Amino acid sequence: MRQPIISHVRSILKASSEVSKRLMRDGKYSGSGATKRIFKRYIWGRHPWIVLSVGIFAAILGMHVYVYPTVARYIADDIVQIGMMTQVNTDPAPSVHTSDKTIPMMHQSKRYRDSWTTRLDAKPGLTTEQKLQRLALLVAAVIIWEITRHLMATHLFFATARLTQEATFHMRNHIHEKLHQLSQPYHDAHSPGRLLTHLFSDMQAMTHCFTMLMRHIPNGFAGIIAGTIITFTIDWRLALLVMCALPAYGIAYKYFSTQMRNVNRDIRERQGRLAGHIANRISLFHVTKAFSREIRETLILARTTKPLLQRQVVSGMLNTCLAATCGIIAGTTTTMVMWISAQKCLDGSMTAGELLMFHGTAANMFQPITMIINEVAVMQRLETVCAKIVRVMDEPIAIDDPNDPLNVPDSACEIRFDHLSFQYPNTPSPAIDDLDITIPAGAKVCIMGPSGSGKSTLAKLVARFYDPTEGRILVNEQNLKRFKLTDLRNLIRYVHQEPVVFSGTIGDNIRYGSEDADQQTVVKSAQNVLIHDFISTLPAKYRSLTHERGLTLSGGQKQRVNLARALVSDPHVLVLDDCTSALDADTEAKLIDNLGNVLSDRTALLVSHRVSVALSCDMVLMLDAGKMVQMGEPDQLIKQPGPFRELYEQQLARAQHAQEGTDAA
Incomplete structure (x- = not known):
């Protein structure tokens, strides 16, 4: 043993x-x-x-x-x-002592x-x-x-x-x-x-x-x-x-x-x-x-x-x-x-x-x-x-402020991808491969494509969560790396595809986007994303607790809180990474219409799988395996053979089939 x-x-x-x-x-x-x-x-x-x-x-x-x-x-x-x-x-x-002697x-x-x-x-x-x-x-x-x-x-x-x-x-x-x-x-x-x-x-x-x-x-x-x-x-x-x-x-x-x-x-x-x-x-x-x-x-x-x-x-x-x-x-x-x-x-x-x-x-x-x-x-x-x-x-900070930062623009920005390429570590192929396009200032561009085509990666590159492997991202003809990170993040607001809600109140979650925002600004941001009416029905309204991970909110409500958080700081560039996926079609349509007014003087990149979102944008960028396969106005792309037209026809057929089923019921 x-x-x-x-x-x-x-x-x-x-x-x-x-x-x-x-x-x-x-x-x-x-x-x-x-x-x-x-x-x-x-x-x-x-x-x-x-x-x-x-x-x-x-x-x-x-x-x-x-x-x-x-x-x-x-x-x-x-x-x-x-x-x-x-x-x-x-x-x-x-x-x-004994009888006859003493012994030390x-x-x-x-x-x-x-x-x-x-x-x-x-x-x-x-x-x-x-x-x-x-x-x-x-x-x-x-x-x-x-x-x-x-x-x-x-x-x-x-x-x-x-x-x-x-x-x-x-x-x-x-x-x-x-x-x-x-x-x-x-x-x-x-x-x-x-x-x-x-x-x-x-x-x-x-x-x-x-x-x-x-x-x-x-x-x-x-x-x-x-x-x-x-x-x-x-x-x-x-x-x-x-x-x-x-x-x-x-x-x-x-x-x-x-x-x-x-x-x-x-x-x-x-x-x-x-x-x-x-x-x-x-x-x-x-x-x-x-x-x-x-x-x-x-x-x-x-x-x-x-x-x-x-x-x-x-x-x-x-x-x-x-x-x-x-x-x-x-x-x-x-x-x-x-x-x-x-x-x-x-x-x-x-x-x-x-x-x-x-x-x-x-x-x-x-x-x-x-x-x-x-x-x-x-x-x-x-x-x-x-x-x-x-x-x-001692871990080196890969993305840091430049030694001589430039001042960020104070209006809507032109964004240009100059032969942009990016590859994740330990992956066989690039996520973005030699992308060379220009997004005009104030334009709303919908980025579409199949899963794994590089849509979210491109959105994160614009927000500078990653730096390109090759090429550059230019904002008003200035390299993105020339701006101080805090100024850049105030200029470009990024909304993740997975909604994040912190423990605290709903008002605190919206105000997280700008510590200086007053209550009126918070309410206006909530109104822009169509969640103010829901918050008003709560007993504590904007002081209502969300608890950890927003357990008291539905998926769509979390996404709209995230959108309100991004809008509260009034950014000039908005990057939305599929942040309406949890909304039903009617709510999404109303939100897109409402955002059209909000984004009128902003440059916006919207990652989405839905043609309804693309039709509300000025331009559509179709990606596949990190490469651009189509780009143009949605009305023009519908008329041309290509992946956008195929996607439009598929979603239209599904919508018609669902409507027929509803009518039959």
Whole structure:
């Protein structure tokens, strides 16, 4: 039974090692000094004096473990004075009395010159009253130290909490800002679940790790240094024995740290994929219910989480094995020290107080070493998390403002596609292929074509969510890249084909298009898209809550809210990506007629599959496989053989057939 388990663990370690190498090769965890960069920027750079006080207090608290061994030595040798020979006016030395002789309890033999016990030989004996006075002073000193220690520990706790929480606050804001600055291709390649992992899970892990390290690392190193000094001062020979255990610690650290680093990288990578999977399935829960796939989704989740669970167990096993190995080394060394020091005490080369102090110091020396060893897993996890965060921070912004931006036009614009081509990454063919057309200022152009013909891609290129692979997009003969992004987005409003409604009120959703819009402007925009009458029927009207994802609104109502949001800022160019698909024919016809007046002095690009929309436009652009196959006025295209005429006849036949069915019913 044990052999299969060992083989399974080895296979997991091997797989994690391969994953770690792949991630390093892909550059996902290759950020050198990621932890140092984050610490310097968000912790040390903001509050250096607090960090310094944390380090000093943690170091002082790290030496606390040697206080009571020192107290024990002082009590044994300077107060109780075990082994002190009887002197005049002192309490008699401890001895055993028989009928014919007195036997001293401590055999007085010659001591080594380098031992602290030579100081005992030169000390005069103390009366009981003097001993009690010294004991009282010692107790008072220990009480004062305990009060001071707990005050320092309180400061240490609050200081580290403040440092890490403020660092998390600023870093989360910077990551959130950076994610908004990154272009559409980056978001296409990363699921929302993974991005949320950076903002929450990774931040929480980083906060915990930095807190533990700032408290434990100075504490541990100060304990090791102080313990080394004390042991070498008491008996350098025994101290060398204690030091012999350190290479064994180093070997154990080297082996286990490498394995834990690989496993932790694998764990974080799988956690990111799992978060993306869960976010995707929860957002589409209605599809799961519609097809009764609840049990299937549960099984898929179990299969996805099982490898993650196995690696988390292996990570815990590695950490436990490292701690156990260190514990065995510490226990063996401490036992050897006790044995040798007891022999020294018996032959008089070491006092009882020195034995207590050396053994207590040697035993407590392994506590800070074990503390640092236990922080190895924390450091490996922190390195992994910081590398992921730094990777997002260092991600280049593909679409950014120009160095010398131009002022945007203040009226309807001419748009020209100058041999425009665009190809998505890792795709065999271009989505837009050498498109060379001009859209006059103030014209309404309907972009049509079969699915996958490049309609939505062209709309996103105009809004500059992507940059062309080849060619240019010119606005009034100026390259689109010459405008500042915020000015460009105010000039060109884009309405996505999938309606987006934020949690909040309907009024806030419309006002999202322009923060300066007053209530009258919001109402006018709603009237232009024929949703004002519906809003007026609601009890709270424009203050009615939409809840998350607009659950209280229908699909058509969401689309009209999106249209109102785009119109509220009065843009000069409007790009509508099939944003009336959820409307019925009558509502769409009324909306198109109403938009005709609204768009009279604007340049508009309308992506649609419906001929009824095309007939209301000035021009129609037919695409197929990213290429223009037809362009012209809709009335003229109907008369010419081609894809637009075929589409017109198909939709007309379907409409006539539906009307005949209605009449028959």
